[in-house]
Amino acid sequence: MSEPIRIAMIGAGVFARDAHIPALVALQDRYQVVALASRTLESAQARLDLFPYPVEATNDIPGLLARDDIEAINVLLPIHVQAPILAQALRSGKHVISEKPIAPTVADGKALIEQHTSGSLWMVGENFRYQAAFMRAAEMLADGVIGRPVLANWTMYSPLNPGDTYYDTPWRRSGDFPGGYLMDGGVHWVAAFRLILGEISRVNAFATLSRDDVPPVNTLVANFTFDSGCIGNYSAIFGAAPGANYSTGLTISGSEGLMQVGFDQVTVTRGDETRTIKVSGVRNVQAELAAFADSIRNGAVHRGTPQQGLQDVAVVEALLQSADSGQSVDVERFA
Amino acid sequence: MSEPIRIAMIGAGVFARDAHIPALVALQDRYQVVALASRTLESAQARLDLFPYPVEATNDIPGLLARDDIEAINVLLPIHVQAPILAQALRSGKHVISEKPIAPTVADGKALIEQHTSGSLWMVGENFRYQAAFMRAAEMLADGVIGRPVLANWTMYSPLNPGDTYYDTPWRRSGDFPGGYLMDGGVHWVAAFRLILGEISRVNAFATLSRDDVPPVNTLVANFTFDSGCIGNYSAIFGAAPGANYSTGLTISGSEGLMQVGFDQVTVTRGDETRTIKVSGVRNVQAELAAFADSIRNGAVHRGTPQQGLQDVAVVEALLQSADSGQSVDVERFA
Numbered sequence: 001m002s003e004p005i006r007i008a009m010i011g012a013g014v015f016a017r018d019a020h021i022p023a024l025v026a027l028q029d030r031y032q033v034v035a036l037a038s039r040t041l042e043s044a045q046a047r048l049d050l051f052p053y054p055v056e057a058t059n060d061i062p063g064l065l066a067r068d069d070i071e072a073i074n075v076l077l078p079i080h081v082q083a084p085i086l087a088q089a090l091r092s093g094k095h096v097i098s099e100k101p102i103a104p105t106v107a108d109g110k111a112l113i114e115q116h117t118s119g120s121l122w123m124v125g126e127n128f129r130y131q132a133a134f135m136r137a138a139e140m141l142a143d144g145v146i147g148r149p150v151l152a153n154w155t156m157y158s159p160l161n162p163g164d165t166y167y168d169t170p171w172r173r174s175g176d177f178p179g180g181y182l183m184d185g186g187v188h189w190v191a192a193f194r195l196i197l198g199e200i201s202r203v204n205a206f207a208t209l210s211r212d213d214v215p216p217v218n219t220l221v222a223n224f225t226f227d228s229g230c231i232g233n234y235s236a237i238f239g240a241a242p243g244a245n246y247s248t249g250l251t252i253s254g255s256e257g258l259m260q261v262g263f264d265q266v267t268v269t270r271g272d273e274t275r276t277i278k279v280s281g282v283r284n285v286q287a288e289l290a291a292f293a294d295s296i297r298n299g300a301v302h303r304g305t306p307q308q309g310l311q312d313v314a315v316v317e318a319l320l321q322s323a324d325s326g327q328s329v330d331v332e333r334f335a
Numbered sequence: 336m337s338e339p340i341r342i343a344m345i346g347a348g349v350f351a352r353d354a355h356i357p358a359l360v361a362l363q364d365r366y367q368v369v370a371l372a373s374r375t376l377e378s379a380q381a382r383l384d385l386f387p388y389p390v391e392a393t394n395d396i397p398g399l400l401a402r403d404d405i406e407a408i409n410v411l412l413p414i415h416v417q418a419p420i421l422a423q424a425l426r427s428g429k430h431v432i433s434e435k436p437i438a439p440t441v442a443d444g445k446a447l448i449e450q451h452t453s454g455s456l457w458m459v460g461e462n463f464r465y466q467a468a469f470m471r472a473a474e475m476l477a478d479g480v481i482g483r484p485v486l487a488n489w490t491m492y493s494p495l496n497p498g499d500t501y502y503d504t505p506w507r508r509s510g511d512f513p514g515g516y517l518m519d520g521g522v523h524w525v526a527a528f529r530l531i532l533g534e535i536s537r538v539n540a541f542a543t544l545s546r547d548d549v550p551p552v553n554t555l556v557a558n559f560t561f562d563s564g565c566i567g568n569y570s571a572i573f574g575a576a577p578g579a580n581y582s583t584g585l586t587i588s589g590s591e592g593l594m595q596v597g598f599d600q601v602t603v604t605r606g607d608e609t610r611t612i613k614v615s616g617v618r619n620v621q622a623e624l625a626a627f628a629d630s631i632r633n634g635a636v637h638r639g640t641p642q643q644g645l646q647d648v649a650v651v652e653a654l655l656q657s658a659d660s661g662q663s664v665d666v667e668r669f670a
Contacts, residue, residue: 146579150545151554151572155488157588204539204663206558206566210485210590219486219588221568223541223556231541233556233570237486237588243606244481244593251581253492253554253572255545258579271578328539328661 011076012038023286030293078171102309104177124309132281146254152232157246175215181238187312207323311335346411347373358621365628413506437644439512459644467616481589487567492581510550516573522647542658646670
C-alpha cells in the first residue's frame with residue numbers, strides 16, 4: 001500500500017461539507033487532508049471538526065500552493081470565482097481535481113486548459129460520470145440490450161426554496177454566471193446523457209426565467225441530436241414549487257426495447273419481459289476521488305479529463321445560445 | 336325528445352369499426368345511421384352486422400350526398416384521400432363531422448374551409464378534446480390549482496408492429512402524407528396540450544425516421560413556447576419495439592405545484608399534499624358525437640371547429656418545418 005496522498009482543499013462550502021469531506025475521510029487509506037483553505041479563515045475553521053484527524057485551516061492560497069509537502073489540490077469554489085484560483089493551482093505543478101463546471105464558459109475553460117502544467121494530473125469532478133447505475137446503463141446499452149437507441153428523454157422538476165441547501169447558497173442565484181442553475185445543475189444531466197448515449201452533435205432549446213429569484217434562467221426544454229442518430233430531450237426546472245418534485249430518470253427507446261435508468265437501478269423491457277437491476281456502489285464523489293487517487297498512484301485512466309468537463313459546458317452553452325437565437329446550434333467538440 | 340339525426344358514414348375502416356359505430360349505436364336516441372359508404376361495397380357490407388338495425392351499404396358517394404333523407408355526414412377516410420370527398424360533403428349543405436386531421440396540410444385545410452357551405456355545421460373530430468380527464472385538467476389549471484404553469488412535458492413511446500391495429504392499416508405507413516404517424520397521431524397530443532395549456536406560439540424540433548417501415552418520419556422531440564409564457568416538450572416515437580410502451584402523461588410544473596394528467600385521472604401536488612382525482616366519462620368519440628348532435632339539434636357550442644382542427648395541423652406542420660430547417664418556427668394562427 002502506498003502512502004496516502006497529501007491533499008489540500010480550496011473551498012469549504014456545502015458541497016465540501018456534504019460530499020467531499022465525507023468522501024476523503026472514507027478514503028483515509030488513500031488521502032490525508034493536510035489543509036483546508038477558504039476566502040475567510042473562519043469558514044475554513046468551521047469545517048475542521050468534520051475530520052477525524054488534525055487539518056490546518058488557512059486563507060493563504062498562494063502560500064498553500066507553494067508548499068512542498070502537498071501533492072494534490074482539490075478546488076471546489078463558486079462558479080464565478082473558481083477560474084482564477086484554479087488557474088493558480090494548475091500552474092503550481094501539483095495534481096488538481098476541480099469541481100464542475102470546468103469554467104463558466106467554453107472560452108474560460110479553454111484558457112484554463114492552456115494554463116495546465118504538463119506532467120501533473122488534472123481531473124474535472126463530475127460525480128454523475130461515477131454514478132454506478134449510469135456506468136452500468138452505458139455498458140448495457142453498448143452491449144445492445146435494447147438494440148440501437150433512437151429516442152432518449154429526461155424530465156426533471158426540482159424545487160429550490162428557502163431552506164434547501166442549493167437555494168441557501170447565495171452565489172448560485174446571484175446571476176453572476178451564464179445560465180445560472182441551468183449551467184450549475186445542467187452539466188450533470190448533460191454528462192449523464194453523454195456517458196450513456198455518446199456525443200451530442202446539435203441542440204435546440206427554449207429557456208425562461210420562471211421565478212425572479214433564480215436568475216438569469218431556470219427553466220429549459222432542450223432537444224439533442226446525438227452522433228449515433230438518436231435524438232433526445234432534456235427538460236428541467238430548477239425552482240419548482242415546494243413539494244413539486246418530479247423526475248422520469250433517463251428513458252431510452254431502442255430498436256429492440258426500452259431502458260429506464262434511475263440513480264440506483266436500470267430497467268430493461270424487451271417484448272414481454274422486464275428486468276430491473278439494482279445497482280449499488282459507493283457514493284459518486286467517493287468513487288470519483290478514488291479514481292483520482294488511482295490515477296495519481298497507479299496511472300489509471302479516469303473519466304474526468306478537462307476535455308470531458310469542457311464538453312459538458314459546451315453543450316449547455318449551445319443550449320443557451322439556441323434559446324437566445326431561435327436556431328439549432330452545432331456543439332463545439334473537445335471530447 | 337327530437338327525432339334521431341339521420342346520418343350517413345363515409346368510411347368503414349378500423350376507427351369506424353372500433354370507435355364511431357359503437358358510439359353511434361350507443362347514441363341511438365340521437366342518431367340513426369342510414370347508410371355506410373366505402374370505396375368498395377364489400378368493405379361497407381362487412382361492417383353492417385355491427386349495427387342492431389338495418390343500414391344500407393353503398394359505394395355511391397355522390398348519390399349519398401344528394402339524398403334528401405340524410406341530414407348529416409360522418410366522414411372518416413384515410414388522410415391522403417379524405418380531402419376531396421370531404422369537400423363534396425361540405426358543399427352538399429348537410430351537417431358534417433369529419434375525422435382529424437382536418438387535412439394533410441394547412442393549405443389543404445384552408446381550402447376545405449373555403450368549400451364549406453354556410454348554414455350547415457362542420458365539426459372536425461378530435462377525440463382528445465373530449466377526453467374527460469383532459470377537460471377536467473384544463474378547468475383545474477384555469478382555476479389556478481397549481482398557480483401559473485411554467486413547464487409542461489409529455490413523452491410517449493408507442494409500439495407499432497405487425498398485428499397492431501394502427502400498423503396493419505397500410506395507408507398509415509404509405510408515406511403518402513407529410514409527417515406520417517407524427518401527423519396522424521401527433522395532432523391528438525397537440526390538441527391535448529392546446530386544450531389544457533392554451534395556444535402554442537413557437538416550436539423547435541428534431542425528427543427522424545428510426546424504422547424504415549413507417550415513413551417519412553416517426554420519431555420526434557418538439558419544444559413549445561405557449562402564449563402564456565409556459566414552455567414545454569412533446570417527445571414521441573410511433574414505432575417503438577414490441578412491449579416497449581412508455582408514457583408519462585402530461586406533467587405540468589406550476590408556480591404553486593405539480594399537475595400530472597392521465598387519460599382517466601388528474602393528480603395535483605401542492606407542498607405536502609397530493610390529491611388524485613379519477614375522472615370517468617363516456618368514451619371520447621361518443622362524447623364528441625353527442626356534442627355534434629347537441630349542436631345540430633340545440634345549437635350548442637362544440638369544441639371541434641374547423642379552426643381548432645386546422646390549428647392542430649398548423650402546430651404539427653410547424654414542427655416538421657423546424658425539424659427540416661433547423662430554425663424555430665412561429666405557428667400560423669387560426670384558433
